[in-house]
Amino acid sequence: MTAKELVFSGVQPTGNLHLGNYLGAIVNFVKLQDTHDCIYCVVDLHAITMWQDPAELTKATREVAAAFIAAGIDPRTHIVFNQSQVSAHAELAWVFNCVARLGWLNRMTQFKEKAGKDRENASVGLYAYPSLMAADILVYRATHVPVGEDQKQHLELTRDIAQKFNNDFGDQIRAQGVDSGLFFPMPEPLITGPATRVMSLRDGTKKMSKSDPSDYSRINLSDDADAIAQKVRKAKTDPEPLPSEEKGLETRPEADNLVGIYAALSGRAKADVLREFGGGQFSNFKSSLVDLAVDKLGPIGAEMKRLTADPGYVDGVLSDGAARARVLADATVNAVKDIVGFVRAK
Numbered sequence: 433m434t435a436k437e438l439v440f441s442g443v444q445p446t447g448n449l450h451l452g453n454y455l456g457a458i459v460n461f462v463k464l465q466d467t468h469d470c471i472y473c474v475v476d477l478h479a480i481t482m483w484q485d486p487a488e489l490t491k492a493t494r495e496v497a498a499a500f501i502a503a504g505i506d507p508r509t510h511i512v513f514n515q516s517q518v519s520a521h522a523e524l525a526w527v528f529n530c531v532a533r534l535g536w537l538n539r540m541t542q543f544k545e546k547a548g549k550d551r552e553n554a555s556v557g558l559y560a561y562p563s564l565m566a567a568d569i570l571v572y573r574a575t576h577v578p579v580g581e582d583q584k585q586h587l588e589l590t591r592d593i594a595q596k597f598n599n600d601f602g603d604q605i606r607a608q609g610v611d612s613g614l615f616f617p618m619p620e621p622l623i624t625g626p627a628t629r630v631m632s633l634r635d636g637t638k639k640m641s642k643s644d645p646s647d648y649s650r651i652n653l654s655d656d657a658d659a660i661a662q663k664v665r666k667a668k669t670d671p672e673p674l675p676s677e678e679k680g681l682e683t684r685p686e687a688d689n690l691v692g693i694y695a696a697l698s699g700r701a702k703a704d705v706l707r708e709f710g711g712g713q714f715s716n717f718k719s720s721l722v723d724l725a726v727d728k729l730g731p732i733g734a735e736m737k738r739l740t741a742d743p744g745y746v747d748g749v750l751s752d753g754a755a756r757a758r759v760l761a762d763a764t765v766n767a768v769k770d771i772v773g774f775v776r777a778k
């Protein structure tokens with residue numbers, strides 16, 4: 433690891449953590465621990481951009497923290513905390529609201545999807561969501577951000593904000609002793625693995641999502657073996673046998689999705705999975721997928737249950753992580769205040 437490389441990522445505590453969150457993001461969080469300093473955040477400020485029942489929000493915050501730990505993130509070597517405990521995120525987000533342009537935010541597809549037709553009734557927070565996300569990353573001057581495919585556009589915006597801040601305040605940044613003028617780095621998205629976009633089990637053209645009304649569309653990390661088996665068996669497929677090569681998946685989104693899930697869970701390439709199962713019927717492949725999914729996810733679900741039964745422990749992890757995060761984040765915000773010209777006690 434070079435000393436300057438730092439990983440940051442976040443997950444919203446909005447209920448129903450699913451296989452997409454796990455394979456698209458959390459699996460990569462776990463891997464990066466070996467090579468980088470990592471900060472993983474439960475983004476509760478982002479969660480309230482849509483209405484959340486307060487008691488459910490508390491529960492979901494602990495559940496995401498428990499999922500991080502159960503999946504193998506070590507909160508002592510790295511940092512795990514919830515966003516609202518480190519006020520520097522919100523402070524920097526305000527500065528970024530004044531750096532980002534309306535035109536940039538107007539292009540955000542996630543806002544359009546989430547606001548839907550009733551745009552006038554969406555919260556201002558939902559609209560400004562990407563500047564808070566930029567603040568999450570840049571308040572640590574993180575260089576690498578593991579995410580699923582759906583966050584790519586937000587990462588591009590983060591880079592635009594970093595660049596505009598560096599340009600707008602170039603002289604002041606240099607006056608602070610940063611000769612390059614690059615106060616904020618350009619963070620790189622890490623969108624890797626065979627499951628960067630896990631699709632719904634009911635419709636291979638739709639993303640697997642927390643908000644899909646059908647529970648059969650997703651495998652939740654809290655699902656037990658029976659639920660996993662039922663959902664995989666009922667997953668939509670087509671009548672053809674599995675192809676032997678990857679290009680045979682191109683026009684078959686449901687088959688492609690299940691093969692991608694198998695590959696990601698087993699740590700193999702899709703081509704390799706098809707060499708084993710190509711030409712065979714879906715029913716056999718699905719049985720193997722059930723065994724694999726239960727084998728990999730079962731222990732995580734059980735550990736999440738054990739951890740969430742002890743909220744005192746989880747809250748302790750979050751407040752300890754927040755204390756360590758605060759030291760780093762406050763240093764950046766103080767420097768930003770000086771750069772922008774805010775008067776502060778020194």
Ligand code: TYM
Nearest residue numbers: 441442443444452453456457475565579580628629630640
């Ligand atoms: P969120 O909470 O919606 O999702 C958490 C992570 O899971 C990934 N993901 C998926 N990956 C593959 N297939 C899917 N079907 C799927 N669904 C979700 C997401 O891409 C994400 O990596 N805005 C972020 C949270 C956030 C954040 C940040 C992330 C806030 N601040 C700073 C990185 C850095 C979000 O809503 O993720």
